Amino acid sequence: MQTTRAVLAIDQGTTNSKAVLVSADGSVLGVGSAGVRVDNPAPGWVQQDAEQIWASVLAAVADAGTAAGGSVAAVALSTQRESVLAWRRSSGDPIGPLLGWQDRRTADWCTEVLGAEPDAERVVAAGTGLRIDPMFSAPKLRWLLDHRPADVPLDDVCVGTVDAWLIWRLTGGHVHATDAGNASRTLLYDVGALAWSGELCRIFGVPGSVLPRACRSDAGFGTTLGVPGVADGTPVAAVLADSHAALLGQGGESPGLVKATYGTGTSVMTPVAGYRPARTDVPLTLAWLTDAPCYALEGNILSSGAALDWTARLLGQDSVGDLLELAQSVPDAGGVQLLPAFTGLGAPHWDRAVRASLTGITQATAPAHVARAAVDAVAQQICDIVDVIAADGTPVRVLRADGGATRSSLLMQTQADLLGVTVEVADVAEVSAVGAAKLAWRSLGAGASWRQAPPARTYTPGIGPDVRAERRQEWRMNLDAARRSADRP
Known part of the structure; x- marks a missing residue:
């Protein structure tokens, strides 16, 4: 054989x-x-x-x-x-x-x-x-x-x-x-x-x-x-x-696609046409260099999967999967907000003086509300970056998502709701490895039959613009308050 x-x-x-x-x-x-x-x-x-x-x-x-x-x-x-x-x-x-x-x-x-x-x-x-x-x-x-x-x-x-x-x-x-x-x-x-x-x-x-x-x-x-x-x-x-x-x-080899890789942190990246110095708080990066350079705008979140891990430990959950199941048991976070700035904030805020906080807790707060707040925090941080990318002149019509946390339908639906755009989840869990293999096969003169798999799941926004704007504004107000109260040298 x-x-x-x-x-x-x-x-x-x-x-x-x-x-x-x-x-x-x-x-x-x-x-x-x-x-x-x-x-x-x-x-x-x-x-x-x-x-x-x-x-x-x-x-x-x-x-x-x-x-x-x-x-x-x-x-x-x-x-x-x-x-x-x-x-x-x-x-x-x-x-x-x-x-x-x-x-x-x-x-x-x-x-x-x-x-x-x-x-x-x-x-x-x-x-x-x-x-x-x-x-x-x-x-x-x-x-x-x-x-x-x-x-x-x-x-x-x-x-x-x-x-x-x-x-x-x-x-x-x-x-x-x-x-x-x-x-x-x-x-x-x-x-x-x-x-x-x-x-x-x-x-x-x-x-x-x-x-x-x-x-x-x-x-x-x-x-x-x-x-x-x-x-x-x-x-x-x-x-x-x-x-x-x-x-x-x-498949992001030309402008028009925004992808988010959900790992310990999250990378949000979109290709751009040619080199130009960064004009925004989402920096320029060189995605790869082959016959020609491919440049991209990218924002990096320091704590996304790490925020879910921390919250699972805090609530005594055996795994992030258990945490997400707990979060699913309530319709919203009940006013609780988690700002997972464990090592400060990355893009687009770039503020290492900010510390993590858990706010909005009342006598009615249950562990499930805290779990739900962790899910919201991951999605909200990505929205912060996408907002800057869009303001920089790159229209965002779809977000392609990959990484371990994309297994959570709750997180992906929350992401679509808060972004107001469709979220497509990659068919292959090992998308980073597949991308590296794709380039290797090309270098060997093969890969002509490469198949770009369709998304495994698609999520469309389930809330209206008014609710979306309210939830985004609540997040921004909490974040601004945390930045104002940060202990700076």
């Missing part, structure tokens, strides 16, 4: 790693997964163990049943983005924790940079399309360099986002590289010039010598060596950031 050739797409996220076997027509042939621990050693600190991430990738690959080896035509990567780590060039050993994209330990340092160099914000925005914020990689890279062990000289240091770490390990330490899309999230990569920027490296104090080579997303990133279940010499054909891969997996 002939073995079907597949791309092994490794999707490394904040809380789990997946390995997905994808055929040349887009069919998913097998899936494996393994969990990843997230540590919070201090308020606002979010970090992980780089070796555990690598171990989880190997476990997911084994779980996907790739032991046949020869059936794997290539490897593709879809990875969490702004998270960074440093390791020894000589041995490959990590020299500190992996600092997560949610980590805000560098918030004060970012404020110092803006104070010391008044022109820094303009230079960074013009070169990267982004803001100076602890979510992005450069401040965290600087922290890692400043806190490296005393016996590690700078010329023995490699740094990178998660894709660079996995490329290093997949190739047996022979390739130190990243894709341009991941590089664009570091604050060090000029998305107009499509290269690392010496001026940006100077602003953040990160020497270019420690950075990986920044490549086009389908450039080829070496070949595998010593990876159990994958034959040595298998090409690492394509690399994308997870949100970017989801956009490609959703």
Whole structure:
């Protein structure tokens, strides 16, 4: 019997790693997964163990049943983005924790940079399309360099986002590289010039010598060596950031589509025609670089799935599924509002001083109302970003949704209600992995028979504009009050 050739797409996220076997027509042939621990050693600190991430990738690959080896035509990567780590060039050993994209330990340092160099914000925005914020990689890279062990000289240091770490390990330490899309999230990569920027490296104090080579997303990133279940010499054909891969997996290769990936946080992204400096609080990003760059507007929410997890723990629920079932038992949140600013607010507010709050509680409040407030909070945050995208001149007629939380009909209906547009849920759960595999197959000269699956479910607004406007206004008033009361330096 002939073995079907597949791309092994490794999707490394904040809380789990997946390995997905994808055929040349887009069919998913097998899936494996393994969990990843997230540590919070201090308020606002979010970090992980780089070796555990690598171990989880190997476990997911084994779980996907790739032991046949020869059936794997290539490897593709879809990875969490702004998270960074440093390791020894000589041995490959990590020299500190992996600092997560949610980590805000560098918030004060970012404020110092803006104070010391008044022109820094303009230079960074013009070169990267982004803001100076602890979510992005450069401040965290600087922290890692400043806190490296005393016996590690700078010329023995490699740094990178998660894709660079996995490329290093997949190739047996022979390739130190990243894709341009991941590089664009570091604050060090000029998305107009499509290269690392010496001026940006100077602003953040990160020497270019420690950075990986920044490549086009389908450039080829070496070949595998010593990876159990994958034959040595298998090409690492394509690399994308997870949100970017989801956009490609959703068919978002030209302007007119808005997608939301619901994970620990949420990425809301829409392609735009050509490069232009960011004009709004939803920054510009480089989605991928192939024969030509694909730019997009993107807003990142720091806590969406994380808000559901926290609320489930608070209410003593065994799982998020149980929380959502509890939320479904009441028609609304009964006036309760959750603002899940556990590490501050990301787009479009960019306010790290705000803290999480639970308001509107009365004697009539039941646990189900708090559960429902968590669902509302996820949907409301996405509306905040979509409103800015629409105001920037991009009409939003449909939202394509993917990620674990899209399994909740309650959340998806709430999203359609609050947005006032149709929400389409992806047919494939592993849409980020499928997007990375899609690019890999193209790089191999295949994928011509790729099928863009129709949505699995569609939700249309079930409330009128007056009710929608009232619910949105209540959210904005609560958010504004929280921002006004924030303890600022």
